[in-house]
Amino acid sequence: xxxxxxxxxxxxxxxxxxxxxxxxxxxxxxxxxxxxxxxxxxxxxxxxxxxxxxxxxxxxxxxxxxxxxxxxxxxxxxxxxxxxxxxxxxxxxxxxxxxxxxxxxxxxxxxxxxxxxxxxxxxxxxxxxxxxxxxxxxxxxxxxxxxxxxxxxxxxxxxxxxxxxxxxxxxxxxxxxxxxxxxxxxxxxxxxxxxxxxxxxxxxxxxxxxxxxxxxxxxxxxxxxxxxxxxxxxxxxxxxxxxxxxxxxxxxxxxxxxxxxxxxxxxxxxxxxxxxxxxxxxxxxxxxxxxxxxxxxxxxxxxxxxxxxxxxxxxxxxxxxxxxxxxxxxxxxxxxxxxxxxxxxxxxxx
Amino acid sequence: xxxxxxxxxxxxxxxxxxxxxxxxxxxxxxxxxxxxxxxxxxxxxxxxxxxxxxxxxxxxxxxxxxxxxxxxxxxxxxxxxxxxxxxxxxxxxxxxxxxxxxxxxxxxxxxxxxxxxxxxxxxxxxxxxxxxxxxxxxxxxxxxxxxxxxxxxxxxxxxxxxxxxxxxxxxxxxxxxxxxxxxxxxxxxxxxxxxxxxxxxxxxxxxxxxxxxxxxxxxxxxxxxxxxxxxxxxxxxxxxxxxxxxxxxxxxxxxxxxxxxxxxxxxxxxxxxxxxxxxxxxxxxxxxxxxxxxxxxxxxxxxxxxxxxxxxxxxxxxxxxxxxxxxxxxxxxxxxxxxxxxxxxxxxxx
DNA sequence: TTGAAAGCGCTAACAT
DNA sequence: ATGTTAGCGCTTTCAA
Numbered sequence: 001x002x003x004x005x006x007x008x009x010x011x012x013x014x015x016x017x018x019x020x021x022x023x024x025x026x027x028x029x030x031x032x033x034x035x036x037x038x039x040x041x042x043x044x045x046x047x048x049x050x051x052x053x054x055x056x057x058x059x060x061x062x063x064x065x066x067x068x069x070x071x072x073x074x075x076x077x078x079x080x081x082x083x084x085x086x087x088x089x090x091x092x093x094x095x096x097x098x099x100x101x102x103x104x105x106x107x108x109x110x111x112x113x114x115x116x117x118x119x120x121x122x123x124x125x126x127x128x129x130x131x132x133x134x135x136x137x138x139x140x141x142x143x144x145x146x147x148x149x150x151x152x153x154x155x156x157x158x159x160x161x162x163x164x165x166x167x168x169x170x171x172x173x174x175x176x177x178x179x180x181x182x183x184x185x186x187x188x189x190x191x192x193x194x195x196x197x198x199x200x201x202x203x204x205x206x207x208x209x210x211x212x213x214x215x216x217x218x219x220x221x222x223x224x225x226x227x228x229x230x231x232x233x234x235x236x237x238x239x240x241x242x243x244x245x246x247x248x249x250x251x252x253x254x255x256x257x258x259x260x261x262x263x264x265x266x267x268x269x270x271x272x273x274x275x276x277x278x279x280x281x282x283x284x285x286x287x288x289x290x291x292x293x294x295x296x297x298x299x300x301x302x303x304x305x306x307x308x309x310x311x312x313x314x315x316x317x318x319x320x321x322x323x324x325x326x327x328x329x330x331x332x333x334x335x336x337x338x339x340x341x342x343x344x345x346x347x348x349x350x
Numbered sequence: 351x352x353x354x355x356x357x358x359x360x361x362x363x364x365x366x367x368x369x370x371x372x373x374x375x376x377x378x379x380x381x382x383x384x385x386x387x388x389x390x391x392x393x394x395x396x397x398x399x400x401x402x403x404x405x406x407x408x409x410x411x412x413x414x415x416x417x418x419x420x421x422x423x424x425x426x427x428x429x430x431x432x433x434x435x436x437x438x439x440x441x442x443x444x445x446x447x448x449x450x451x452x453x454x455x456x457x458x459x460x461x462x463x464x465x466x467x468x469x470x471x472x473x474x475x476x477x478x479x480x481x482x483x484x485x486x487x488x489x490x491x492x493x494x495x496x497x498x499x500x501x502x503x504x505x506x507x508x509x510x511x512x513x514x515x516x517x518x519x520x521x522x523x524x525x526x527x528x529x530x531x532x533x534x535x536x537x538x539x540x541x542x543x544x545x546x547x548x549x550x551x552x553x554x555x556x557x558x559x560x561x562x563x564x565x566x567x568x569x570x571x572x573x574x575x576x577x578x579x580x581x582x583x584x585x586x587x588x589x590x591x592x593x594x595x596x597x598x599x600x601x602x603x604x605x606x607x608x609x610x611x612x613x614x615x616x617x618x619x620x621x622x623x624x625x626x627x628x629x630x631x632x633x634x635x636x637x638x639x640x641x642x643x644x645x646x647x648x649x650x651x652x653x654x655x656x657x658x659x660x661x662x663x664x665x666x667x668x669x670x671x672x673x674x675x676x677x678x679x680x681x682x683x684x685x686x687x688x689x690x691x692x693x694x695x696x697x698x699x700x
Numbered sequence: 701t702t703g704a705a706a707g708c709g710c711t712a713a714c715a716t
Numbered sequence: 717a718t719g720t721t722a723g724c725g726c727t728t729t730c731a732a
Contacts, residue, residue: 012499014709025719030711040717055497060475061414062709065724070411080443081436089430093457097464102471105455107443114447121452125410147405149362232638261638268643288582288611293618364725375703380727390701412725415708703732708725715720 013056021050033058064126071101073314074122076132078110078198079229084256084284084303085133088155091307092131099315101128110198112138119144126150129314135159135166136199151317153310156200158329165317166327167309169301171200174332175207178253178281178299183215185340187251187279191222193238193263194255195230201255204283208253221246230255235262236269243270251279251340257286260296264339280339294338302330363406371400383408414476423451423664424472426482428460428548429579434606434634434653435483438505441657442481449665451478460548462488469494476500479664485509485516486549501667503660506550508679515667517659517678519651521550524682525557528603528631528649533565535690537601537629541572543588543613544605545580551605554633558603571596580605585612586619593620601629601690607636610646614689630689644688652680 019026024043032039032047039047050056064070075092077085089105096103104127106118115132119141122130130145130152137145145152145163152164157171182190192208194201205223212218224242228234235258242249254260260282264274272278274294282289285300309328317323369376374393382389382397389397400406414420425442427435439455446453454477456468465482469491472480480495480502487495495502495513502514507521532540542558544551555573562568574592578584585608592599604610610632614624622628624644632639635650659678667673 015711016709026709027711027720028718031718034711038717043717057470057474059415059709061411061420062724063711064411065409065415065726066709066711068712068724080439081433083431083433086431086436093430097459103455105453109447120407124407233641236641262641265641265643291583291586291612291615293615365727366725376725377704377727378702381702384727388701393701409725412708413727415710416725416727418708418727701732703730705729705731707728711722711724713721713723716718 012059013054015056015058018047018050018054018056021054022047068126070126070128072104072125072127073101073129073131073311074104074106074125074127076106076108076115076118076122076130078108078133080105080107082229083258083286084301087303088133088307091304091309092311093307094304095308095311095315099311101311101315108133110196112136112141116141116144123148128318129153131155131310131314132163134199135162151314153313155306155310157203158327162327164326165310165313165323167306167313167330168328169330169332171203172207172210174299174301175204175253175283176211177207177332177334178283178297179208179211180215181297181334181336182251182253182279182281182340183211183217185251185275185279185342187340187342188217189219189222189246189248189250190217190279191224191242191246191249191252192255193235193242193252193259194223194225195228195234195238195259196255197225197227204255219246222249230258232258232262232265235259236266237262239263239266250277252281254280254282257282257284257289257296257298260298260339261288261292264292264294264296275339275342279342285333285335289335289337292339294341297337297340298335300333300335302332306330362409363404365406365408368397368400368404368406371404372397418476420476420478421451422454422475422477423479423481423661424454424456424475424477426456426458426465426468426472426480428458428483430455430457432579433608433636434651437653438483438657441654441659442661443657444654445658445661445665449661451661451665458483460546462486462491466491466494473498478668479503481505481660481664482513484549485512501664503663505656505660507553508677512677515660515663515673515676517656517663517680519680519682521553522557522560524649524651525554525603525633526561527557527682527684528633528647529558529561530565531647531684531686532601532603532629532631532690533561533567535601535625535629535692537690537692538567539569539572539596539598539600540567540629541574541592541596541599541602542605543585543592543602543609544573544575545578545584545588545609546605547575547577554605569596572599580608582608582612582615585609586616587612589613589616600627601631603631603633605633607632607634607639607646607648610648610689611638611642614642614644614646625689625692629692635683635685639685639687642689644691647687647690648685650683650685652682656680 015026019029032044108115129150133156154166157168282298285298289296289298365376369379382394458465479500483506504516507518632648635648639646639648
């Protein structure tokens with residue numbers, strides 16, 4: 001009969017057991033695994049063999065505790081279902097996979113409270129780095145970020161005072177450009193459709209408003225927003241609401257592409273001719289925009305690149321590099337397609 | 351002048367410092383934070399106050415090491431950009447957020463090697479539980495899962511020998527039902543469009559094949575597949591390829607909804623009347639299907655529910671409950687819409 | 701309800 | 717190239 005253990009819990013193989021099987025000290029096994037060159041060829045192979053045979057799995061907690069560091073990069077984004085963030089995540093993962101870092105994803109669900117909570121959880125893990133979406137953290141969250149002892153990249157936007165580093169673009173300017181495009185194509189009763197109304201959407205609305213004010217075309221009646229999450233079907237609904245409120249609307253800038261696709265479908269159902277009677281411009285340029293009928297105009301944003309770059313900056317910085325500049329503006333690109341080709345190029349008739 | 355520390359590294363506040371500030375022992379502070387009822391009211395408040403004032407953040411690694419457990423649920427899925435998994439993740443997060451568990455996401459990118467690697471990383475963290483997509487792990491990955499000392503849920507499919515627990519549905523049967531539907535609606539030259547061709551897609555193809563064999567309508571020429579990831583624009587391409595190969599095709603069962611939307615767009619461009627000349631059925635029933643013109647038929651799958659249920663089973667099991675049954679079939683639902691309404695109900699003419 | 705002592709499994713620092 | 721020693725910060729166990 002076995003003696004009762006002082007501490008219970010299923011035993012798993014430890015470094016010490018590997019070490020005694022290999023007849024070396026624990027630290028040598030540790031080195032052989034973490035930094036194979038630091039150990040002689042013969043030993044390295046012998047140890048690896050024993051590790052495989054015994055099915056040794058290192059204990060990440062013990063390692064983190066002893067070394068006071070981890071290979072975890074925390075990522076805080078407001079949505080896991082939104083295509084925009086899915087693309088950013090793809091960039092982040094792409095860059096992470098080539099490195100020794102692991103990504104830990106936190107979903108704030110557009111809640112500042114949840115963001116604070118997750119930040120606390122993440123920081124308790126001594127992450128190697130942090131990527132957070134946006135610049136609108138709560139005061140307390142911002143304080144936590146400023147105190148954090150790891151590098152941090154804010155993504156999605158550009159703004160004045162980065163907590164540390166930043167990669168994004170100006171939503172205001174991008175929306176301004178899209179709205180100007182509609183004006184230049186001869187549309188006169190240009191509407192805005194916005195869902196969710198998170199800070200980035202708000203800034204796009206401001207860009208829209210500024211462009212139409214300058215063109216002396218702004219009509220508040222043409223701004224339709226909802227706090228609901230954007231979907232294609234919501235685009236249909238908002239389009240219906242817009243037409244009920246303002247039947248003379250002749251174009252729309254949608255806060256994102258899902259809405260734009262919904263608007264197109266609704267226009268088709270109502271036999272409204274796009275782009276001749278009605279122009280549509282989306283935001284983000286998801287791949288569906290290029291193949292819809294008619295193809296939909298949008299503002300292309302560099303989402304995957306944003307994720308990649310953020311991760312790259314983090315890894316470089318963790319590696320000790322000096323990062324300059326700390327604020328990167330990835331810009332945007334207006335992609336004009338059939339859905340706004342009413343009056344291409346020519347100035348609008350009065 | 352301070353004496354040099356034996357171990358360097360930025361100091362952060364520890365439990366002991368809180369304890370001495372509160373003039374109690376470390377274990378009391380630990381208890382006050384983890385299990386407030388176990389400490390007197392007065393002490394609890396005093397300790398909480400000090401914790402807040404000093405900005406104490408517990409060290410997750412130390413806690414994990416000492417207690418040999420974590421609150422991490424590892425989730426392994428093959429894609430972070432695929433809408434299907436995004437919905438599953440939403441379910442997982444929804445259930446996790448109501449609990450004390452955190453989700454750690456791993457992206458296998460449809461690679462068995464990557465899955466093995468991630469499994470190793472995850473297991474080194476002593477996760478409280480694991481959710482893995484599919485039943486087609488490599489032999490070595492399956493061995494790792496069987497040895498793991500935490501509960502595990504396989505999702506997305508149902509199959510004979512669960513590693514532990516399982517929540518999913520039969521892709522074979524779902525595809526069979528969709529194909530039968532097209533047969534019943536009077537289509538005779540029914541094609542299959544498949545992208546990615548992962549194991550679940552393969553099983554859908556088998557369901558398709560079986561249905562058409564039984565109807566004596568199978569023609570291999572009508573099966574168009576590609577290893578590329580599915581997108582709307584790929585749907586357009588595959589549709590073009592299908593029509594080049596088999597101009598007499600009169601319906602298509604698409605491996606997923608993105609392809610189906612692409613097929614619709616391509617049909618519109620070619621002035622092919624849907625559903626009269628050509629029927630379209632997708633898979634998953636993303637929300638866009640219901641609002642497209644015409645509305646697209648699809649097979650609804652319960653993705654968010656799958657995520658929720660998997661997480662729920664895990665949490666219950668970690669909490670010591672006995673879970674029965676260990677295999678849950680969530681089924682599917684054929685949602686017939688305009689895109690297959692050629693000959694509703696009536697048996698096919700010969 | 702509170703405390704003292706003893707590790708958890710690993711790695712940093714300092715040898716050799 | 718390899719070993720010795722001493723913790724990392726917390727929680728378990730046992731005791732009061």
